[in-house]
Amino acid sequence: xxxxxxxxxxxxxxxxxxxxxxxxxxxxxxxxxxxxxxxxxxxxxxxxxxxxxxxxxxxxxxxxxxxxxxxxxxxxxxxxxxxxxxxxxxxxxxxxxxxxxxxxxxxxxxxxxxxxxxxxxxxxxxxxxxxxxxxxxxxxxxxxxxxxxxxxxxxxxxxxxxxxxxxxxxxxxxxxxxxxxxxxxxxxxxxxxxxxxxxxxxxxxxxxxxxxxxxxxxxxxxxxxxxxxxxxxxxxxxxxxxxxxxxxxxxxxxxxxxxxxxxxxxxxxxxxxxxxxxxxxxxxxxxxxxxxxxxxxxxxxxxxxxxxxxxxxxxxxxxxxxxxxxxxxxxxxxxxx
Ligand code: FES
Ligand SMILES: [Fe+2]
Numbered sequence: 180x181x182x183x184x185x186x187x188x189x190x191x192x193x194x195x196x197x198x199x200x201x202x203x204x205x206x207x208x209x210x211x212x213x214x215x216x217x218x219x220x221x222x223x224x225x226x227x228x229x230x231x232x233x234x235x236x237x238x239x240x241x242x243x244x245x246x247x248x249x250x251x252x253x254x255x256x257x258x259x260x261x262x263x264x265x266x267x268x269x270x271x272x273x274x275x276x277x278x279x280x281x282x283x284x285x286x287x288x289x290x291x292x293x294x295x296x297x298x299x300x301x302x303x304x305x306x307x308x309x310x311x312x313x314x315x316x317x318x319x320x321x322x323x324x325x326x327x328x329x330x331x332x333x334x335x336x337x338x339x340x341x342x343x344x345x346x347x348x349x350x351x352x353x354x355x356x357x358x359x360x361x362x363x364x365x366x367x368x369x370x371x372x373x374x375x376x377x378x379x380x381x382x383x384x385x386x387x388x389x390x391x392x393x394x395x396x397x398x399x400x401x402x403x404x405x406x407x408x409x410x411x412x413x414x415x416x417x418x419x420x421x422x423x424x425x426x427x428x429x430x431x432x433x434x435x436x437x438x439x440x441x442x443x444x445x446x447x448x449x450x451x452x453x454x455x456x457x458x459x460x461x462x463x464x465x466x467x468x469x470x471x472x473x474x475x476x477x478x479x480x481x482x483x484x485x486x487x488x489x490x491x492x493x494x495x496x497x498x499x500x501x502x503x504x505x506x507x508x509x510x511x512x513x514x515x516x
Contacts, residue, residue: 189333189485191425192216193368193508195397196298196312197334197401198419198431199290201325205230205297210255212245214423216301221245225253231266232299238270255285296324296419296433298400303512310367312396315415317435320494321458323417324466325433332428332480334420335505336397340476341393341401342371343419344496350475353377359390362497364504369395371497398508411444412461413437416469432473435467 199213200222210223210419212235218233221244235243239258241247254263254271261274268287270279289300289308294315300308327454340346343364347353353375360372372392392404401418417433442449442457449457491498 189335190509190512191333192303192422193334193398193505193512194302194510195217195334195399196291196300196308197399197421197509198296199232199299199421200297201323202230202292202295202297210244210250212243214429215299216422217424219243219245220299221248221255222297223250223255225250225266229253229266230290230292230297231255231268232288232290232297233264233268237262238283238285239280262304267326285301286359287415312400315402319438320415321436321438321462322460323415323433323435325417325431326466326472327471328430328432328477329423330428330430330477330481331426332420332430333365333426334422334428335508336480336483336485337418337420337428337430337476338395338398338401338505339397339498339501340480342369342498342501343375343404344481345494346476347375350479351377351472353389355388360392362500364500367397367507369393369504386406398505409444410426411441412439412465414465414469418473429489430473432470434462434469436462436465 199215200211205211205222205224205227207224208226210221212219212221215474220232221235222230222232224230233244233255235245237244237259239257239260239262242257242259244255244257249256251263254265256263262270262283263272264285265271268285270283273279291298293312294317298312344356347356356373356375359374362369362371370393372390374388374390376386376388378386387407388409390406390408393401395401399419399421403416405414415435419431420428421431422428436458439445439454439457439461442452442454445461489498
């Protein structure tokens, strides 16, 4: 008989905010289709720059906006009969200069543009967002470099990684892993902080000490502040798992580096290079290291199962606290939805 402690399927689409794109990916006057929670949604930006996220299918007779549709002025236009819809989903015209049918209402999704990313609110009842993600102050920070990976995983599993202290040393080979601050939660927000050392770090500085401060806003939006005090280096590492289908996510990772004050602290050779170039170089190199570290988890994530009551040992980290916190994103969901 299967025991509940062995495995339980997590609901594929927990409530919360998820990243769909970088803001600059959707230029004014264009539209882009994205997969999200087992369906297609279409993002469009009007000529004046306003963004909207709508159902992919036209409420008139079901054509897909992403296949031949376009943006006309402040509306999205369907390729089939040229019905146009504004950013609120109201039909503003038909292709025949007749009055728009009152029933032709295009579904729109709650969204925001924050910290350079387009985030969509997912709630099974399409209710208004019950919480928000704060803006971060990006003064003195570089652009955010990103990469996308399509993985067989789940946002709860990838986000759990940041509190899975045990795997830091096994998978990532970090040493001297210790708590800097105990895990705390505040509604949908979770915070934890650790210190550790790692070999062959940025620009190949071995045995470098790092401090990480983890900010988790729901299961779809996390960022980690990483500080390497000896090198005077600070980075923000973004982790955005977005559920595109049952058991499938797009993991978008991103990195931004704080302007380097003293390049020579990083590497004496950098002192003679213009600061602008140093910043670019460090971002590129640090991102490479980050992408490498994240990819070390992929094989485990893609093949693991979710164990509801894990057989935990000392050294595992605050897994149970994390799981209890994560439960709030499943309220009102069940296996059939
Ligand atoms: S199906 Fe979109 S206008 Fe007819
Ligand atoms: Fe990891």
